[in-house]
Amino acid sequence: MQLKTILNRVLKHSAFVYVAERLVETVAGPALEVQLRARANSRPRCSGCGRTGPGYDTLAQRRFEFVPLWGIPVFFLYAPRRVNCARCGVHVEALPWAVGKHRLTTAYAWFLARWAKRLSWKEVAEVFLTSWDQVFRAVEMAVDWGREHRDLSAITAIGIEEVQWQRGHRYLTLVYQIDTHCKPLLWVGKERKLKTLLGFFGWFGKERSAALQFLCSDMWKPYLRVIAKKACGGACAGSLPHHEPPEQGH
Numbered sequence: 233m234q235l236k237t238i239l240n241r242v243l244k245h246s247a248f249v250y251v252a253e254r255l256v257e258t259v260a261g262p263a264l265e266v267q268l269r270a271r272a273n274s275r276p277r278c279s280g281c282g283r284t285g286p287g288y289d290t291l292a293q294r295r296f297e298f299v300p301l302w303g304i305p306v307f308f309l310y311a312p313r314r315v316n317c318a319r320c321g322v323h324v325e326a327l328p329w330a331v332g333k334h335r336l337t338t339a340y341a342w343f344l345a346r347w348a349k350r351l352s353w354k355e356v357a358e359v360f361l362t363s364w365d366q367v368f369r370a371v372e373m374a375v376d377w378g379r380e381h382r383d384l385s386a387i388t389a390i391g392i393e394e395v396q397w398q399r400g401h402r403y404l405t406l407v408y409q410i411d412t413h414c415k416p417l418l419w420v421g422k423e424r425k426l427k428t429l430l431g432f433f434g435w436f437g438k439e440r441s442a443a444l445q446f447l448c449s450d451m452w453k454p455y456l457r458v459i460a461k462k463a464c465g466g467a468c469a470g471s472l473p474h475h476e477p478p479e480q481g482h
């Protein structure tokens with residue numbers, strides 16, 4: 233069975249076809265490359281408004297990371313077209329397997345984000361032959377999706393965690409909902425400063441922040457107290473519970 237046959241089974245696109253696949257040798261070892269092209273006579277779809285329009289030109293070929301097979305990295309190769317969109321002007325076409333400038337295919341991003349709930353982000357990157365940055369982007373994509381699709385109205389407890397990366401030179405601030413068994417990650421901040429956490433509360437909103445009853449973290453407590461006071465109207469400021477690590481690792 234050819235790889236194309238499997239891809240057509242799991243990820244078939246109406247306007248694009250898998251043309252060819254080949255095994256190439258790279259400095260990092262073997263890799264599988266899958267060439268895609270637009271179906272003949274198909275008009276590109278504008279990534280700005282979603283409407284189809286006449287083609288304008290074709291950009292250089294891009295590589296998109298797909299889920300590895302047998303431990304071999306898989307890349308989609310495709311040269312995106314630009315659309316002469318009546319509404320948006322000249323715009324790059326929308327691709328069903330990736331969003332915007334992402335190098336990860338959406339399927340692979342979801343795959344990595346799911347594993348990132350079970351293993352540390354570093355382990356996920358190592359096991360699946362990708363970078364920590366790509367795992368981070370995958371988690372960020374899943375978090376963005378969750379924020380748009382999850383009901384955030386009844387959150388009463390959050391956990392805040394700081395994560396070191398790049399050998400401890402940089403930090404992330406992660407905020408989890410902890411009053412459910414699955415502890416979804418609600419928010420990823422790219423630093424660990426006071427303004428990072430204020431950024432979370434800015435997004436979370438006054439009403440939802442006031443409804444919080446527990447704020448759990450082992451971050452620097454004086455500034456968490458300030459935040460807790462802001463969030464819970466003082467109710468949880470004096471009683472920060474002992475940090476309970478979320479199930480997700482990094």
Ligand SMILES: [Zn+2]
Pocket residue numbers: 278279280281282283317318319320321323
């Ligand atoms: Zn458009």
